[in-house]
Amino acid sequence: xxxxxxxxxxxxxxxxxNSSSWTGQKDAENDTKIIARDWFVELRDRLCSVFEEIExxxxxxxxxxxxxxxxxxxDWQREGGGGGExxxxxxxxxxxxxxxISTVFGVFDEKFRGSIPGTEKDPKFWASGISVVAHMCxxxxxxxxxNTRHIVTTRSxxxxxxxxTPMVTNEIDKEDFHAAMKQVCNSHSPDYYERFxxxxxxxxxxxxxxxxxxxxxxxxxxxxxxxxxxFCFTRDVGLTFLEIFPKIVxxxxxxxxxxxxxxxxxxxxxxxxxxxxxxxRGTQFGLKTGGNVEAILMSLPPIAKWP
Amino acid sequence: xxxxxxxxxxxxxxxxxNSSSWTGQKDAENDTKIIARDWFVELRDRLCSVFEEIExxxxxxxxxxxxxxxxxxxDWQREGGGGGExxxxxxxxxxxxxxxISTVFGVFDEKFRGSIPGTEKDPKFWASGISVVAHMCxxxxxxxxxNTRHIVTTRSxxxxxxxxTPMVTNEIDKEDFHAAMKQVCNSHSPDYYERFxxxxxxxxxxxxxxxxxxxxxxxxxxxxxxxxxxFCFTRDVGLTFLEIFPKIVxxxxxxxxxxxxxxxxxxxxxxxxxxxxxxxRGTQFGLKTGGNVEAILMSLPPIAKWP
Numbered sequence: 001x002x003x004x005x006x007x008x009x010x011x012x013x014x015x016x017x018n019s020s021s022w023t024g025q026k027d028a029e030n031d032t033k034i035i036a037r038d039w040f041v042e043l044r045d046r047l048c049s050v051f052e053e054i055e056x057x058x059x060x061x062x063x064x065x066x067x068x069x070x071x072x073x074x075d076w077q078r079e080g081g082g083g084g085e086x087x088x089x090x091x092x093x094x095x096x097x098x099x100x101i102s103t104v105f106g107v108f109d110e111k112f113r114g115s116i117p118g119t120e121k122d123p124k125f126w127a128s129g130i131s132v133v134a135h136m137c138x139x140x141x142x143x144x145x146x147n148t149r150h151i152v153t154t155r156s157x158x159x160x161x162x163x164x165t166p167m168v169t170n171e172i173d174k175e176d177f178h179a180a181m182k183q184v185c186n187s188h189s190p191d192y193y194e195r196f197x198x199x200x201x202x203x204x205x206x207x208x209x210x211x212x213x214x215x216x217x218x219x220x221x222x223x224x225x226x227x228x229x230x231f232c233f234t235r236d237v238g239l240t241f242l243e244i245f246p247k248i249v250x251x252x253x254x255x256x257x258x259x260x261x262x263x264x265x266x267x268x269x270x271x272x273x274x275x276x277x278x279x280x281r282g283t284q285f286g287l288k289t290g291g292n293v294e295a296i297l298m299s300l301p302p303i304a305k306w307p
Numbered sequence: 308x309x310x311x312x313x314x315x316x317x318x319x320x321x322x323x324x325n326s327s328s329w330t331g332q333k334d335a336e337n338d339t340k341i342i343a344r345d346w347f348v349e350l351r352d353r354l355c356s357v358f359e360e361i362e363x364x365x366x367x368x369x370x371x372x373x374x375x376x377x378x379x380x381x382d383w384q385r386e387g388g389g390g391g392e393x394x395x396x397x398x399x400x401x402x403x404x405x406x407x408i409s410t411v412f413g414v415f416d417e418k419f420r421g422s423i424p425g426t427e428k429d430p431k432f433w434a435s436g437i438s439v440v441a442h443m444c445x446x447x448x449x450x451x452x453x454n455t456r457h458i459v460t461t462r463s464x465x466x467x468x469x470x471x472t473p474m475v476t477n478e479i480d481k482e483d484f485h486a487a488m489k490q491v492c493n494s495h496s497p498d499y500y501e502r503f504x505x506x507x508x509x510x511x512x513x514x515x516x517x518x519x520x521x522x523x524x525x526x527x528x529x530x531x532x533x534x535x536x537x538f539c540f541t542r543d544v545g546l547t548f549l550e551i552f553p554k555i556v557x558x559x560x561x562x563x564x565x566x567x568x569x570x571x572x573x574x575x576x577x578x579x580x581x582x583x584x585x586x587x588r589g590t591q592f593g594l595k596t597g598g599n600v601e602a603i604l605m606s607l608p609p610i611a612k613w614p
Contacts, residue, residue, distance in 0.1 A: 090614075096613075096614075208594040208600050209600065266610070270607070273580060273584070273611075274584060274604075277580070277581060277584035277585050278584050278585075278591075278594070284585075287515040287585070293515050293516065297581075297613065300577070300613035301613065302612060302613060302614055303573070303610065303611070303612045303613075303614075304610070304611055304612075304613075305609060305610045305611075306403075306604065306607035306608065306609060306610075306611075307397070307403075307609055307610075
């Protein structure tokens with residue numbers, strides 16, 4: 001029943017601000033939009049907070065002579081409606097981590113109408129979401145991606161997922177990550193894990209290399225039908241990420257690494273760039289629809305190699 | 308009349324080898340195909356030779372304590388017909404330079420038929436070309452790209468060009484490069500330079516950044532109608548590149564550079580990666596048609612940053 005509590009927080013927000021600048025319209029849908037948006041804001045705050053905490057925990061070992069990183073925040077407005085906030089930290093554990101939230105609305109360009117469910121006759125859309133990509137200093141700590149979003153056209157659905165990209169093989173991290181994702185899926189529907197894991201494996205794949213981007217996780221989209229149920233699942237995916245990724249970081253971040261592991265990390269990051277620029281539909285769509293370039297390309301690693 | 312000399316060298320080759328493995332067919336067209344292919348091989352040899360010479364000329368200054376680089380060569384076969392040779396050097400002047408030649412032939416997949424001139428009714432194709440991308444150790448030496456190609460379907464044409472990507476502003480390099488390209492264009496047709504310079508500016512452009520990849524040069528395609536005239540122009544573009552780029556390298560490669568110039572170079576290289584993976588039609592086409600991945604992605608810089 002947690003969503004009801006958030007629901008009332010959402011209502012409060014609605015009174016406190018000019019809601020049309022966030023939601024694009026004032027109607028019955030507003031309540032659910034505000035609940036979703038507020039959750040993404042809350043998750044952003046909690047993620048940034050735990051990532052900064054981790055930065056402070058590095059007392060010895062590699063990079064501990066550097067000061068702990070802090071997030072800087074930058075907002076942007078979208079021509080056409082809405083905007084977002086980019087939170088970025090360049091630290092001593094997190095080499096570059098971006099946590100973006102955005103809530104945008106408007107009408108789709110003619111060339112995109114029809115390619116988005118529910119826009120065939122009415123091109124209006126509203127979308128809110130959070131996106132996280134972390135590239136770590138240590139090659140012993142996996143890179144990670146998490147994104148969840150709520151989209152409203154004449155239809156209304158949730159999408160998202162999270163996947164892990166270890167730089168050197170680590171079976172325990174992989175098992176723990178998959179176990180966490182399996183648990184959150186199973187607590188919502190018996191068929192989610194199998195479907196969403198498969199979807200993830202298929203999506204984060206580089207056909208030209210015949211290689212996976214990482215070890216996978218879950219990926220879902222077009223979750224539609226029961227708003228409360230779908231929102232709770234989406235929220236729980238965020239909460240699961242909030243628990244499992246810091247656990248994986250803390251397990252590995254103090255261990256010393258070798259130059260050859262660092263080299264391997266930079267080459268794996270090159271593949272990450274290839275995936276994001278060649279194949280990622282979100283990146284392509286964002287750039288083609290005039291999205292915020294800084295927010296979209298925040299996923300690119302701070303340094304990468306193609307030796 | 309130089310093409311006639313090459314013509315006879317081509318004829319000699321025809322007798323000396325199983326020409327069908329190179330050209331995919333034995334007919335009157337073979338002569339021109341062999342002339343083009345042999346020129347690309349000769350240009351490759353001459354470029355690799357001058358680049359190795361430059362490596363040997365670094366007697367003092369940054370990186371002179373490293374041994375001079377040497378090219379290594381690797382050949383590949385294409386499933387469906389033909390193949391190519393990748394020449395790559397990782398040196399002390401040329402941080403990573405690739406000189407690829409390839410001669411491939413076969414039939415286009417159904418999904419590409421019609422998108423290539425002359426394949427609407429007959430999907431057969433033959434293509435031969437050379438492609439050069441150099442990423443330099445010194446941020447004071449521009450990166451460069453040169454490519455020329457001859458394509459035969461039921462039609463027959465030449466394409467190519469060369470463009471310069473300085474990492475720090477250098478007006479003299481830019482002027483010299485454009486002057487050389489202007490000269491070669493003007494010696495063949497009064498309208499080439501204006502057309503091909505504009506084409507280059509439009510092609511090597513990152514719309515999402517509203518930025519040019521570099522300072523341009525020339526770009527041409529579908530040069531068709533008079534085989535001898537078009538071949539001579541294409542050949543002269545290669546010869547011009549063979550003269551102007553070494554001149555620009557030699558002017559700059561001994562000067563010491565600063566850390567901040569190196570940083571700027573690595574960030575510019577990030578943009579180069581963005582262009583090649585997001586926008587370059589050759590890269591996209593090559594990867595989609597099952598081209599040789601190593602040869603196609605040879606253009607990616609050895610190291611790049613998105614800080």
